[in-house]
Amino acid sequence: MNWIDVGHIDDIPLRGAQIVKTSIGCVAVFRTDEQEVFATSNSCPHKGGPLSEGIVHGRKVTCPLHNWVFSLETGVAQGADAGQIATYPVRLDGGRVLLDLDEIGKRSAA
Template identity: 70%
Template sequence: MSWIDIGDINDIPLRGARKVKTAQGCIAVFRTGEAEVFATSNTCPHKQGPLNEGIVHDRKVTCPLHNWVFDLETGEAQGADEGRIMTYAARVEDGRVLIEAAKLGRQAA
């Protein structure tokens, strides 16, 4: 598996997110723990809200526009909402955030 280094873990606040521009579009990288990160598409399928500006809680993010909640592991909308966001493999290694490159090359974020 090939990985892309997108920066230092400390560049993402705890229970926060950052938008990362890729050749395929923007993705959101969420930090849910000291060394736990998740990467997803940055756009809510409901009203295209910027998920990197949402509220991060547990392993979920709440869209800032209409409060849709997404599971960061699966991309599935929670509760009565129907929808899904794209997820990307992400990890922390030696304090650096890495995103799996192959999926970014195949699909737009």
């Protein structure tokens, strides 16, 4: 695993997101609760909407373009919507947000 430090959890707004630029493209890092983060692709599979600009509710995000809802845990579209977004390993270490760059590269290449 190649964990990289992408910032402090307090840099991410509560129930919001921050874009992290990696060597393979942009990753959206979401903060759903005081100490809970998720990382996904930033692009909605429907029309390419920027998920980091969507509404975070519970452990889900709603795309700002057409209101498609995705689980931040699994990436699977919710309700009647179809599709899936990539999810990536992310963890907290002393308030620092860490992404597994190796796994992001593998999943983006697939």
